[in-house]
Amino acid sequence: MASKTLVTTTLAAFAFAAALTGCKGSEPSATTTDASGAPVKVADTIEAREANFKAIAKANKAAKEALEDSAPDFAAVSASATSIQTDAGKILGLFPKGSGKESGEKTEALPAIWEKPAEFTAAADKLATAAGKLKAAADAKDAAAAKLAMGEIGGACKGCHENFREKKQ
Template structure:
């Protein structure tokens, strides 16, 4: 009787097949929930990292102020001035080759001179403040360009003046004078590179 009373107070345990208590599923369920939680947390972290990476890629490009006061892209400015110098080098090469012939093609020399003079006049506007290394963009322009603006202007003017002399010589079909002018153009380019362009390693 006492034993029966104790069983009643504790309650009757459910039994499974063969009279044995059923297996406990609590541990398995807890493990599944923990795995799902870890997976969800991991996926969330990956998504957040991807979003942050995307934000870095969308940072605004560096800008500076153009000659007319409008904001311009530093990277585009650097590309424009590099293209300008390449055009000068191309015209200089064409004039040099034309003058090397026994019968120089003064039409080519004259056109090259005009091209160089025009592009030399663009140089100053292609180096606005803020378009140097401080912008974070890759450039060979030295700080001296902005620290010594008068000297930089003199260097650009020297190139334009030499190109003008080349044009005059070409119009006169004077090969000797044209070659002298070519020497001045080369000197102007060299002087500018030595003082205002980063030396290549």
């Protein structure tokens, strides 16, 4: 009889511990599907897109600094342009449906991304095109054209932020 009471008490303790764990807010994270239809965690998707945009910003800064030198480092500008163009090509895949605020995850992505997909695609393409112009200018060692392309990159970033990103308070 004592062993039956011990088993019952142990099972009750496990059930209580499991219930407490559930009460601590350990809810499963929201999921969506990627371009291939595979399930992905929204938090991971948001983290990946933030990392992608940080990489774009880092490459943009490196290109700007390389162009500011009295003797521009065109190889560095070209490499940065390639990086920006590659990362710009990833943007659309990093915004699957269900990865906005409706997921419950923290994101600055506005609903306009999914409501106006053609405009969002055009914005991402504008960045990739500007990066291609920067690469061509850098490869030609044309500082004036490279600086114009840098302005186009800045304009592409600004346009996307104004239309598809929540304004920071």
